[in-house]
Amino acid sequence: MTNAIEIAVSHQLGAFALAADFTSNGRLTALFGRSGSGKTSxxxxxxxxxxxxxxxxxxxxxVLLDSERGIFVPKHKRRIGYVFQEARLFPHLTVRQNLLYGQWFAPKTDTVGSEIADVLDLLGIGHLLHRHPGRLSGGEKQRVAIGRALLAKPRLLLMDEPLASLDEARKAEILPYIERLRDAFGIPIVYVSHSVAEVARLASNLVVLDQGSVIASGSTIDLMSRPDVPLLSAAPEAGSVLDARILRHEPEHGLSVLETQAGQVQVPHRAQPPGSQLRVRILASDVLISLQPLQGISALNVLSGTIAEIGARRSGGSALEIGIDCNGASLLARLTSKSAAHLGLKPGQSVYAVVKSVSIDGQ
Known part of the structure; x- marks a missing residue:
């Protein structure tokens, strides 16, 4: 399975015009944008x-739709699973019965016995089978809803802000299960979100929507560190995403040393063994820029690079975003325009990016 998704549609919804054109080969493609940008449509x-x-x-x-050729596959024949903001479970049915309802929509030529066990294991819901939805937490309900969608054997899974109705504790509970789903099943996922943190953690590919139009699409790692995508770079939680591998642990200091394309970085201890792959996220507001190598400082991570791009200062604000190329990896830094002017920053200039270990978030 290539996970290829091809979308090129235009539609008028009252006064709102939607025009979306993108392709993606990612395991999880995130549709990101403000409320009203056209994601749910x-x-x-x-x-x-x-x-x-x-x-x-x-x-x-x-092909599910081709208006020029008169092709429109009806929804019940598309084999698309849909997970909504609310779990939408049947309250009078047990968890087992809700799951079996999803299985009823699977192609009849498929055998699904072993897959029920796989889904229960993947989502950690085997102990919930005899409960009714009213006795489940919000996170448990969403995991059951995901399981129901998976048992229909979809060719594509749509997830429309599945964490929006959950508090932070329940979000933290369910995010690892969505990661496992992304990595363990060969089903492409389209994931709607307006959370930069969710997108950075989950998405392999990213589509940014604004006022009904696609303004950027591509690799999440590439787009997250581009100053010219203001919906991402101007967000308070804006930052960069790096693929990393654990080199070693330093238990005496409670740290792990990671290898990234930008260089080695030290982060708070990670539970995975050496050799494990993971992502790290560095907030733009946590990156300092120096023109010279620094000595006698507490920050453990000093990465050399060159200024790739300087974003425009936003109207009425003092901050701007700086894109830094660190050995081919991109970092995003947020500085005041006064600081940038004081340093005389310009594209092509050699600099050092300084990041405290405790500021780096790893998934």
Whole structure:
């Protein structure tokens, strides 16, 4: 399975015009944007709940919509799983019965016995089978809803802000399960979110929507550190994402040493063994820039690089974003315009990015 998603649609919804054109080969493609940018309308079009005036949709080469050729596969034949903001479980059915309802929609030629066990194990819901939804937490309900969608054997899974109704504790509970789903099943996922943190942690590919149009699409790692995508770079939680491998642990200091394309970084101890792959996220507000190598400082991470791009200062604000190329990896730093002017920063200039170990978030 290539996980290829091809979308090129346009549709008028009252006064709102949606025009989305992108392709993705990622395991989890995030649709990111403010409320009202067209994210939910777009996933409803993909699901077949809305028939657009014009466009083409194909999943792994299977054409679901082609307005020029008169092709429109109805929603019940698209084999698309949909997980909503609310779990939408049947309250009168047990967890087992809710899951079996999803299995009822699977192609009849498939055998699903072993997959029920796989889904229960993946989502950690085997002990909930005899409960009713009213006795579940918000995170447990969403895991059951995901399991129900998976048992329908979809060719694509749509997740429309599945964490939006959960508090921070429940979000932290369910995020690892979504990561396991992304990595363990060969099902492409389209994930709607307006949270930079969720996108940075989960998405392999990213599509940024603004006022009904796609303003950027591509690798999440590339887009997160671009100053010219203000919806991402101007967010308070903006930052960079790096792929990393654990080199070793330093238990005497409570640290782990990671290898990244930007260089070695030291972070608070990670539970995974050496050799494990993970992502690290560095907030733009936690990156300092120096023109010279620093000595006698507490920060353990000093990465050499060059200024790749300087974003424009936002109207009425004092901050701007600086893109730094560190050995081919991109870091994003947020400075005041006064600091940037004081340092005389310009594209192509050699600099050092300084990051405290405790500031680096690893997933």
């Amino acid at each position: 777009l996933v409803n079009i993909i699901a077949g709940l809305i028939r657009p005036q014009r466009g083409r949709i194909a999943i792994d080469g299977q």
